[in-house]
Amino acid sequence: MEGDRNQSNWGRNDRREEDVHTIAVKAGKRTYFFDIRATRGKDLYLTITESKRQTHASGDVTYSKHKLFLYKEDFEKFSDGLRDSLEKISELQGTDGYQSGEHHGPDRGASEADGQDVRFDDL
Numbered sequence: 001m002e003g004d005r006n007q008s009n010w011g012r013n014d015r016r017e018e019d020v021h022t023i024a025v026k027a028g029k030r031t032y033f034f035d036i037r038a039t040r041g042k043d044l045y046l047t048i049t050e051s052k053r054q055t056h057a058s059g060d061v062t063y064s065k066h067k068l069f070l071y072k073e074d075f076e077k078f079s080d081g082l083r084d085s086l087e088k089i090s091e092l093q094g095t096d097g098y099q100s101g102e103h104h105g106p107d108r109g110a111s112e113a114d115g116q117d118v119r120f121d122d123l
Contacts, residue, residue: 020044029053046070 020036033049048068055061070078 043072045072046075 017040018038020038022036023034025032025034029052031051033047033051035047035049036044037047038044046069048070050066052064053061054064
C-alpha cells in the first residue's frame with residue numbers, strides 16, 4: 001500500500017482524538033485514506049475518506065471529500081457486508097447482465113481499473 005503515515009502517534013496527548021495510523025490508496029483521480037484513530041480513552045475507530053480531485057474550467061483544482069466513520073462495535077458487520085458485496089460482484093460479473101462496460105443502476109460499479117467509478121457515498 002502507498003503512503004503510510006502517523007505510525008507512531010499512539011502516545012500523543014495534544015488532541016482529544018489521536019491519529020494512530022494511516023494508509024493512503026491512490027486510484028486515478030481519487031485517493032482513499034484509511035485512518036485509525038483513538039479517543040482519549042484509547043478506543044480505536046476507523047475513518048475512510050474518499051478525496052477526489054476536480055479540475056474546473058478556470059484551471060483551478062479543488063478536492064471533494066466524503067468521510068465514513070466506523071466504530072469498533074460495527075467492525076465485524078461492516079467487514080461481513082463488504083466481503084459479501086465483493087463476492088456478489090465477482091459472481092455477477094460472470095452473468096450475462098453484468099459484463100464489463102455495461103451499466104445498470106446507480107454508479108456503484110467495480111473499480112476504476114475497469115473504467116467504472118467506485119462510490120461509497122450511497123452505502
